[in-house]
Amino acid sequence: MEQKLKSIRNTLKSTMLFFVCLIVLVVISLVILMAIYIPTVSAQLTEQAESSVSSSLSATSVNVQSYFKGRIETLRGFSNRFTGTNLADSQSIEKACADIAAASGFRHVGFTQPDGITISSFGESENTSHRAFIKEGLAGKTTHYANVNCDFDNSPADMYTVPVRGQRGAIIGTLTGDTPPFTFSDVELVGVSGDNSCFFVFDPEGDVVYTSEGNAAGISLNSNLISMIGDEAVSKDISFTLNSFADGTIKHIEINGGKYIAAFSDMSDSDWTIAAIVPDAVAYASFAPMISFTVMLIIIMALIMLAVAIFATVKVSGVKAEIEGAVTDGLRVMYTDSLTGHDTIARFREHFAVAMKDTATKHALISLDVDGFKAVNDLFGYEGGNDVIRKMSDVIKRNIGKTDFFARSAGDLFYIFADFSDKKELVDLANRIMSDMEYQISGIKLELSIGIYIIDDPHLKSRVAADRADMARDSLKDNKQSGYAFFDNSMLEKIRREKRIEDIMEDSLALGEFIVYLQPKFSLDAKNEVVGAEALVRWLHEGKLIPPGDFIPVFEKNGFVTRIDYYMFEEVCKLQKKYASMGFTPKCISVNMSRVHLNKPHFVADLASICDKYGVRTDCIEIEITESAAYENASKLFEIFKEIKSYGFHVSIDDFGTGYSSLNMLKDLPVDVLKIDRSFLTEDADEHENASLIIGCVVSLAASLSIHTICEGIETKEQATLLTKLGCNMAQGFFFARPMPVPDYEKLAYGIGA
Numbered sequence: 001m002e003q004k005l006k007s008i009r010n011t012l013k014s015t016m017l018f019f020v021c022l023i024v025l026v027v028i029s030l031v032i033l034m035a036i037y038i039p040t041v042s043a044q045l046t047e048q049a050e051s052s053v054s055s056s057l058s059a060t061s062v063n064v065q066s067y068f069k070g071r072i073e074t075l076r077g078f079s080n081r082f083t084g085t086n087l088a089d090s091q092s093i094e095k096a097c098a099d100i101a102a103a104s105g106f107r108h109v110g111f112t113q114p115d116g117i118t119i120s121s122f123g124e125s126e127n128t129s130h131r132a133f134i135k136e137g138l139a140g141k142t143t144h145y146a147n148v149n150c151d152f153d154n155s156p157a158d159m160y161t162v163p164v165r166g167q168r169g170a171i172i173g174t175l176t177g178d179t180p181p182f183t184f185s186d187v188e189l190v191g192v193s194g195d196n197s198c199f200f201v202f203d204p205e206g207d208v209v210y211t212s213e214g215n216a217a218g219i220s221l222n223s224n225l226i227s228m229i230g231d232e233a234v235s236k237d238i239s240f241t242l243n244s245f246a247d248g249t250i251k252h253i254e255i256n257g258g259k260y261i262a263a264f265s266d267m268s269d270s271d272w273t274i275a276a277i278v279p280d281a282v283a284y285a286s287f288a289p290m291i292s293f294t295v296m297l298i299i300i301m302a303l304i305m306l307a308v309a310i311f312a313t314v315k316v317s318g319v320k321a322e323i324e325g326a327v328t329d330g331l332r333v334m335y336t337d338s339l340t341g342h343d344t345i346a347r348f349r350e351h352f353a354v355a356m357k358d359t360a361t362k363h364a365l366i367s368l369d370v371d372g373f374k375a376v377n378d379l380f381g382y383e384g385g386n387d388v389i390r391k392m393s394d395v396i397k398r399n400i401g402k403t404d405f406f407a408r409s410a411g412d413l414f415y416i417f418a419d420f421s422d423k424k425e426l427v428d429l430a431n432r433i434m435s436d437m438e439y440q441i442s443g444i445k446l447e448l449s450i451g452i453y454i455i456d457d458p459h460l461k462s463r464v465a466a467d468r469a470d471m472a473r474d475s476l477k478d479n480k481q482s483g484y485a486f487f488d489n490s491m492l493e494k495i496r497r498e499k500r501i502e503d504i505m506e507d508s509l510a511l512g513e514f515i516v517y518l519q520p521k522f523s524l525d526a527k528n529e530v531v532g533a534e535a536l537v538r539w540l541h542e543g544k545l546i547p548p549g550d551f552i553p554v555f556e557k558n559g560f561v562t563r564i565d566y567y568m569f570e571e572v573c574k575l576q577k578k579y580a581s582m583g584f585t586p587k588c589i590s591v592n593m594s595r596v597h598l599n600k601p602h603f604v605a606d607l608a609s610i611c612d613k614y615g616v617r618t619d620c621i622e623i624e625i626t627e628s629a630a631y632e633n634a635s636k637l638f639e640i641f642k643e644i645k646s647y648g649f650h651v652s653i654d655d656f657g658t659g660y661s662s663l664n665m666l667k668d669l670p671v672d673v674l675k676i677d678r679s680f681l682t683e684d685a686d687e688h689e690n691a692s693l694i695i696g697c698v699v700s701l702a703a704s705l706s707i708h709t710i711c712e713g714i715e716t717k718e719q720a721t722l723l724t725k726l727g728c729n730m731a732q733g734f735f736f737a738r739p740m741p742v743p744d745y746e747k748l749a750y751g752i753g754a
Contacts (some may be wrong), residue, residue, distance in 0.1 A: 093111050344408075474557075711728050
C-alpha cells in the first residue's frame with residue numbers, strides 16, 4: 001500500500017511538475033503567439049472595416065452620380081427644342097421653357113442668349129451674364145453648381161446648365177434648370193452599421209458641397225474638411241487625393257477630436273470628390289469585443305490555463321459565428337435580387353464559372369426580354385411593371401431544368417444558363433416560357449424576344465456569352481419571324497459593320513454625304529402625270545453609295561435616324577422653296593418620319609418651324625409614318641396625326657396592311673393618304689384574285705372616308721392596269737420611275753434642264 005501511495009505521490013508530483021512546466025511553456029508560447037497574433041488580427045480587422053466603408057462609398061457614389069447625370073441628360077435632351085426656334089421670339093422661348101419645366105421636373109427653366117439675357121419659364125427676363133455657370137455654358141461647357149441662389153426666385157438651388165447648339169453646331173445659348181439643393185435622401189444610401197455612415201461631397205479645395213443627415217463628424221455645409229483634420233501629414237494626403245484622379249483612397253483621420261475611417265472617390269463628370277466618413281467606434285463595433293477579449297485572455301490563461309483555453313475556444317467560435325452571420329447577410333444583399341427574390345447577376349456569373357467546368361455537358365446561355373416593355377409601364381404603372389417582372393421570374397424558374405439557373409440583369413432583361421443534350425430542348429424551353437408568360441399575364445399581349453447562344457468554348461467568360469445571346473435576341477427586333485433566335489457568327493460580322501457605320505455617321509452628316517433621292521408618284525387617271533415624289537435618303541461615302549438597308553436599321557437602333565429625318569426634311573424644304581421661287585407650284589413631296597419622334601415633345605412644331613425658316617407652305621409636304629407605330633401607342637399616334645394636320649401638313653400611313661391597326665383604326669385617324677404595301681401585289685395566280693379583292697376593298701373604304709390611296713412597288717404594266725381599274729389614285733415603283741437624283745426629278749416633274 002505504501003509503495004502504491006508513494007507511486008501515486010511521485011506520479012502526482014511528476015504530473016504537477018509537468019503541468020507547471022507545461023503551463024510555463026504554454027504561457028511563454030502564448031505571450032509570443034499573442035505578440036504576433038494581436039497585430040495580425042488588428043491589421044485584418046482594420047482591412048475589413050476599411051473594405052466595408054469603401055464598399056458603402058462605392059455603391060452610394062454610383063447612385064449620387066447617376067442622380068446628377070440624370071438631371072444633366074434630361075436638360076441636354078430638351079436643348080434641341082431651341083435648335084429651330086426663333087430666338088428673337090421671347091414668347092416662344094418662354095413657352096418652350098415652361099413646357100420643359102413641366103415635363104422635366106426642374107422648378108424653373110431658363111434659356112440664355114449669347115448676350116446673357118435669360119428668359120425664364122415663368123415670363124421673367126434678366127441679365128445673367130455675370131453668372132459663372134452662364135459664362136461656362138456659353139463657352140460650351142456643361143455645368144452643375146451646388147447650393148447657389150437661384151436667379152429665378154432667389155432661393156437656394158442646384159443649377160444645371162448645358163450649351164444649346166444650332167443646326168450647324170454653333171452655340172446659340174444655354175439652357176439652365178434648377179432643383180432644390182440635393183440631399184442624400186434623394187438617392188439610395190448604402191451604409192455601414194445602419195444610419196451611422198456619413199456621406200459628403202467636396203470641391204477640390206476641400207469645401208463641403210453636400211452633406212448627409214446624421215453627421216457624426218459635425219461637418220456642416222461649406223465647412224472645410226482639410227482645416228478640420230488634426231494630423232497635418234494626413235491632411236496633406238487628403239488634399240492630394242481631392243485634387244487627383246485616383247480614387248478608392250482610404251485614410252484614418254481625426255476631426256474635432258474624434259477618430260474616423262474616411263474613404264474617397266472621384267466623381268467622374270466633375271472635379272468633386274465624394275467621401276464616406278465613419279467613426280472608428282462604428283467601423284470596429286463588431287470587432288471590438290474580440291480585441292478586448294484577446295487582451296484579457298493573456299492574463300486569464302496565466303492563472304487558469306485549461307479553463308481559459310476552453311473558454312477562448314468557445315468565445316472565438318462565437319465571434320466567428322457572428323462574423324459569418326454578418327458575411328451571410330452581406331452575401332444575401334449581394335446575391336438576392338430585391339425585386340424578384342431570385343439570384344442577382346453577380347451570383348449568376350459565379351454559378352456560370354462553376355458550371356463551365358463540366359465539359360462533358362452541353363451548355364447554352366439564353367437572353368430574354370419583353371418587346372416594348374415601356375408599354376407595360378404605361379398601362380400598369382411602375383409597380384404594375386414590377387409585378388410583371390416578378391411573374392417573369394416565376395415563369396422562368398418554373399420552366400427551367402434542375403441544373404439550370406437564371407438571373408435578372410436589369411429592367412426586364414433575364415439570362416438563363418441551360419444544360420441540354422439536343423437543340424430541340426432549347427427550342428422547347430423557349431416555347432414553354434413564351435406560352436406560360438402568355439397564360440400568366442393578362443390585360444396586355446406580351447411578346448418576348450429570346451436569344452440563344454450554344455456555348456462552344458469552355459473557357460468563355462460569362463459576359464462574352466451574354467453578349468452573343470444578346471446579339472441573337474437583338475436580331476429579332478429587325479425581323480421577328482418567331483420568338484427566339486440562335487446565335488451564329490454572321491451576327492458578329494453584323495456588329496462589326498454596324499460599328500463601322502457608327503464610327504463615320506457623324507462626320508458624314510457634317511460633310512453632307514447624305515443626299516436626297518426622289519421617287520416620283522404618278523396619277524392613275526388618264527393624264528398619268530407626276531403628282532409628287534417620295535424623298536429617300538442615300539449615303540454617298542468615298543464615292544460609293546451605301547445601301548439604305550445597311551445603315552437605316554443601325555440609325556433606328558441608335559437614335560441617329562432622328563437627325564437624318566430632320567436633315568432630309570430641311571433638304572426637301574430647300575427644294576420646295578427653290579421650285580416656288582422659279583414660279584412653279586411645288587408638287588407635294590413626302591418625307592418619312594421614324595416612330596422614335598412620337599415620344600418627343602414639339603416634334604411637329606419643330607417641323608413647322610423649319611418650313612417657316614424657308615418660307616415653305618406646309619401643304620406641299622407630306623409626313624409619312626409607318627402603320628406599325630400604331631401598335632406601340634395608338635392614342636399617341638392619333639394625337640400626333642391631329643397635330644400634323646393642324647399645321648397644314650398632309651399625313652400618310654406607310655406600309656398600310658402590314659401592321660396591327662389596319663382597317664380597325666382607319667376610321668379614327670385624320671389621314672390624307674394610305675400607302676398600300678407592295679406585298680399585296682402577288683404574282684401567284686392563286687393569290688392574285690384575293691389580293692385584288694383586298695386592294696379593292698381598301699381603296700373603296702378609303703374613298704368613302706375621303707382618303708387618297710397610293711400603291712408602292714409597281715413593277716409591271718399589268719399591276720398598274722389593275723390598280724387603275726380598282727380606283728387607286730396614285731402609284732410609284734420601278735415600272736414608272738426608279739428613285740433618282742434631284743436634277744433628274746426636276747427634269748421629269750418640272751421640265752427644268754430639259
